[in-house]
Amino acid sequence: MVDRAHKPSAISPSAGGPKPSVHSERDRVIATLPTGDSVEVLTYGATVVSWKSNGKENLWLSSAAKLDGSKPVRGGIPVVFPCFGPPPKDHATGKLPQHGFARNSTWEYMGKSSSESGKLASGGDDAVTMDFGLSTQQLSDEARQAWSYKFDLIYSVTLGRDGLQTMLRVQNKGSESFEFQMLLHTYFKVDNVSKTQINGLGSTSYSDKVLNASEQTQTDPTIRINGEVDRVYKSIKQNTTSILQDGQPQLDVIRDNLEDTVVWNPWIEKAKSMADFEPNDGYKNMVCVEVGAVNGWQKLDPGDTFEGGQIVKSHL
Numbered sequence: 001m002v003d004r005a006h007k008p009s010a011i012s013p014s015a016g017g018p019k020p021s022v023h024s025e026r027d028r029v030i031a032t033l034p035t036g037d038s039v040e041v042l043t044y045g046a047t048v049v050s051w052k053s054n055g056k057e058n059l060w061l062s063s064a065a066k067l068d069g070s071k072p073v074r075g076g077i078p079v080v081f082p083c084f085g086p087p088p089k090d091h092a093t094g095k096l097p098q099h100g101f102a103r104n105s106t107w108e109y110m111g112k113s114s115s116e117s118g119k120l121a122s123g124g125d126d127a128v129t130m131d132f133g134l135s136t137q138q139l140s141d142e143a144r145q146a147w148s149y150k151f152d153l154i155y156s157v158t159l160g161r162d163g164l165q166t167m168l169r170v171q172n173k174g175s176e177s178f179e180f181q182m183l184l185h186t187y188f189k190v191d192n193v194s195k196t197q198i199n200g201l202g203s204t205s206y207s208d209k210v211l212n213a214s215e216q217t218q219t220d221p222t223i224r225i226n227g228e229v230d231r232v233y234k235s236i237k238q239n240t241t242s243i244l245q246d247g248q249p250q251l252d253v254i255r256d257n258l259e260d261t262v263v264w265n266p267w268i269e270k271a272k273s274m275a276d277f278e279p280n281d282g283y284k285n286m287v288c289v290e291v292g293a294v295n296g297w298q299k300l301d302p303g304d305t306f307e308g309g310q311i312v313k314s315h316l
């Protein structure tokens with residue numbers, strides 16, 4: 001059971017008018033605003049699998065994604081912790097699978113809080129937050145043996161009229177320090193990736209995992225996708241990465257206390273090689289813009305807490 005005592009108490013929404021609603025099903029929790037905007041979160045991986053605003057789905061989810069807990073979800077927002085990518089063998093995370101254990105562990109739904117105080121609730125609009133917890137005791141024996149530190153994670157998913165906020169709080173509950181990476185592996189849905197532009201990463205240095213080349217610099221302020229892209233942008237100065245479609249702003253991804261962003265599109269061959277990536281040409285309708293702390297390691301001393309995440313705003 002994750003300790004929620006340090007969380008601020010719920011703030012009542014403004015009086016009058018319809019309120020957001022939250023209902024839980026066997027394997028997921030769904031929040032809906034009076035406007036019809038909604039967000040759906042599986043307890044498996046605390047994976048956000050749908051976020052709709054203005055009647056439109058903002059997240060890409062493979063039609064072959066496994067939602068039954070047998071495999072991390074291909075799409076939505078998988079949570080990556082405590083390592084990104086295949087961990088280095090000589091690191092404390094070295095025995096864990098690619099992207100760690102958070103995305104394939106079952107989290108506890110800790111309840112909702114309504115608020116008008118969040119960053120999404122400007123102008124007195126109601127917002128609703130759902131908290132999910134994962135701690136050492138909930139891990140599989142395999143994961144706990146591979147990484148034996150004591151921790152609490154609280155993942156807070158807030159839906160507001162202005163957008164979606166997802167924040168991960170990491171607490172060291174043990175008596176020794178540990179190192180971790182974290183990332184929110186968001187699959188955004190786009191109409192046509194060939195006409196998608198990504199702005200806000202200009203003049204930033206990155207590692208190109210396709211070319212296996214580190215220390216590259218993004219000279220063009222706009223990234224266009226016309227082939228496989230797998231880049232880790234590091235120590236980014238500006239907080240907002242924007243996704244444009246046909247030259248029109250579609251989404252803003254705002255980093256909160258995180259300095260890195262991965263841009264990924266598997267393109268034709270890699271998409272075909274992933275059994276859970278369907279349809280095969282689904283790469284045309286998605287781009288991953290993944291905020292995180294993945295450049296080196298975050299060190300967390302006993303009792304300390306780290307919090308980072310994103311606010312995503314849709315312009316459509």
Ligand SMILES: O=P(O)(O)OC[C@H]1O[C@H](O)[C@H](O)[C@@H](O)[C@@H]1O
Nearest residue numbers: 098099209230231262263264288
């Ligand atoms: O197949 P997965 O383990 O979900 O990883 C999917 C992708 O995640 C990130 O974007 C990495 O940068 C990619 O190298 C990786 O291929």
